[in-house]
Amino acid sequence: xxxxxxxxxxxxxxxxxxxxxxxxxxxxxxxxxxxxxxxxxxxxxxxxxxxxxxxxxxxxxxxxxxxxxxxxxxxxxxxxxxxxxxxxxxxxxxxxxxx
Amino acid sequence: xxxxxxxxxxxxxxxxxxxxxxxxxxxxxxxxxxxxxxxxxxxxxxxxxxxxxxxxxxxxxxxxxxxxxxxxxxxxxxxxxxxxxxxxxxxxxxxxxxxxxxxxxxxxxxxxxxxxxxxxxxxxxxxxxxxxxxxxxxxxxxxxxxxxxxxxxxxxxxxxxxxxxxxxx
Numbered sequence: 001x002x003x004x005x006x007x008x009x010x011x012x013x014x015x016x017x018x019x020x021x022x023x024x025x026x027x028x029x030x031x032x033x034x035x036x037x038x039x040x041x042x043x044x045x046x047x048x049x050x051x052x053x054x055x056x057x058x059x060x061x062x063x064x065x066x067x068x069x070x071x072x073x074x075x076x077x078x079x080x081x082x083x084x085x086x087x088x089x090x091x092x093x094x095x096x097x098x099x
Numbered sequence: 100x101x102x103x104x105x106x107x108x109x110x111x112x113x114x115x116x117x118x119x120x121x122x123x124x125x126x127x128x129x130x131x132x133x134x135x136x137x138x139x140x141x142x143x144x145x146x147x148x149x150x151x152x153x154x155x156x157x158x159x160x161x162x163x164x165x166x167x168x169x170x171x172x173x174x175x176x177x178x179x180x181x182x183x184x185x186x187x188x189x190x191x192x193x194x195x196x197x198x199x200x201x202x203x204x205x206x207x208x209x210x211x212x213x214x215x216x217x218x219x220x221x222x223x224x225x226x227x228x229x230x231x232x233x234x235x236x237x238x239x240x241x242x243x244x245x246x247x248x249x250x251x252x253x254x255x256x257x258x259x260x261x262x263x264x265x266x267x268x
Binding site: 017018033035038039040041042043044045046048049067070071072075078082085086089090091092093094095097098099 | 118119120121122123124125126194198201205206207208211212213
């Protein structure tokens with residue numbers, strides 16, 4: 001079984017790539033990537049993580065901590081899993097990069 | 100993020116604490132997604148540009164502009180292998196302009212990658228397909244997607260195959 005990038009590199013920090021455009025709809029946001037020409041709808045939790053990484057590059061465990069605080073009580077126990085999946089997804093989409 | 104300043108809002112995040120559902124990212128508008136998910140769209144793109152119609156990378160000629168066949172083109176793109184070390188290599192294509200070399204699988208600019216990446220000497224260049232989304236009104240490219248590894252959601256293999264059956268042979 002192949003490990004995901006965020007699992008292999010727990011100490012690596014992740015940062016948002018340059019040039020993204022944001023359009024907000026309440027707590028959700030559409031992120032447009034002019035490089036890939038893709039537009040992505042991020043729900044509030046995903047957008048909170050992207051904002052978190054916009055402030056400064058952060059490692060995966062910090063993202064998990066953020067989600068543990070932000071998610072509903074029923075989801076908090078899965079914060080680490082959500083963080084890994086989200087980071088991997090954002091990496092694949094090219095919205096964040098390892099630094 | 101503060102819309103005016105463009106800076107993230109820590110206050111807003113604090114308000115949201117303990118209230119959010121699991122994170123979800125949905126690609127809502129992707130030219131490549133349309134290409135991959137629409138079989139009819141793929142099979143409709145039977146007209147392929149000749150080499151004389153594509154003299155340069157993503158350059159659309161009058162012959163294509165005046166065509167009513169489709170708004171998608173394929174163009175061969177030369178890719179080169181770059182490496183940061185022996186265990187960290189990737190294929191890049193030259194996107195031109197301010198983008199420069201761009202990694203094929205992640206579409207991250209070479210200049211945005213950490214570390215010192217350099218071209219691997221002695222490695223032959225390869226050709227990948229680029230799908231070019233063209234504004235049919237003006238003939239100008241408005242989106243480009245590179246052929247991707249199979250694990251990526253951006254893979255174009257199935258569509259390439261449907262366009263050009265010989266590609267599967």
